[in-house]
Amino acid sequence: MSLKDRIQDDMKAAMRSKEKARLATIRMLLAAIKQVEVDSREAVDDAGVLTILEKMVKQRREAAEQYDAGGRAELADKERAEIDILADYLPTPLTEAEITDLVSQTIAESGAESVKDMGKVMAGLKSKMQGRADMAKVSALVRQRLSG
Numbered sequence: 001m002s003l004k005d006r007i008q009d010d011m012k013a014a015m016r017s018k019e020k021a022r023l024a025t026i027r028m029l030l031a032a033i034k035q036v037e038v039d040s041r042e043a044v045d046d047a048g049v050l051t052i053l054e055k056m057v058k059q060r061r062e063a064a065e066q067y068d069a070g071g072r073a074e075l076a077d078k079e080r081a082e083i084d085i086l087a088d089y090l091p092t093p094l095t096e097a098e099i100t101d102l103v104s105q106t107i108a109e110s111g112a113e114s115v116k117d118m119g120k121v122m123a124g125l126k127s128k129m130q131g132r133a134d135m136a137k138v139s140a141l142v143r144q145r146l147s148g
Contacts, residue, residue: 003046003089004033025085032056050090050131057086090131099133103141115146 001009007026014023032052037044044052060079067076094102106124110117121142122135129138 003049004044007033007049007089021081022085025082028082029053029056029086029089047130053086053089054131057083057090060086092132094129094132099129099138099141102128103138103145107142107145112146115143118142118146121146 007029011023011026011030014026029052033044033049036048036052060083064076064079064083067073067079102125103121106121106128110120110124112118112121118139122139125138125142126135129135
């Protein structure tokens with residue numbers, strides 16, 4: 001079963017159980033997937049769905065931070081609830097040790113020696129870590145390793 005099919009099945013289950021918040025979030029996710037499909041004129045595979053999920057989670061994290069800064073705790077809580085629902089579809093996150101090991105392994109595999117080779121390393125890591133790690137933090141770790 002593809003990830004998209006699982007999301008559609010979960011939408012039906014949320015409708016049956018009358019979970020309004022979960023249903024609204026899943027519908028929003030399916031709308032984002034459909035928008036990408038319409039724009040690209042191609043069906044989205046599991047990797048594409050993971051990319052969309054990562055983007056949506058990142059948007060909600062940033063919105064929650066801004067709501068907290070603006071003193072709007074109820075809106076920040078709503079964003080965090082949506083993150084929890086979306087996170088159900090992401091693979092289990094990597095631990096710090098696993099991230100460090102993968103970075104070291106990918107640097108060795110690609111033969112990277114300086115920051116100039118960072119693109120090769122990040123390309124290799126993206127496929128291994130998609131949906132499982134914050135790529136901004138991974139990028140900072142790779143830059144640190146290659147510059148030092």
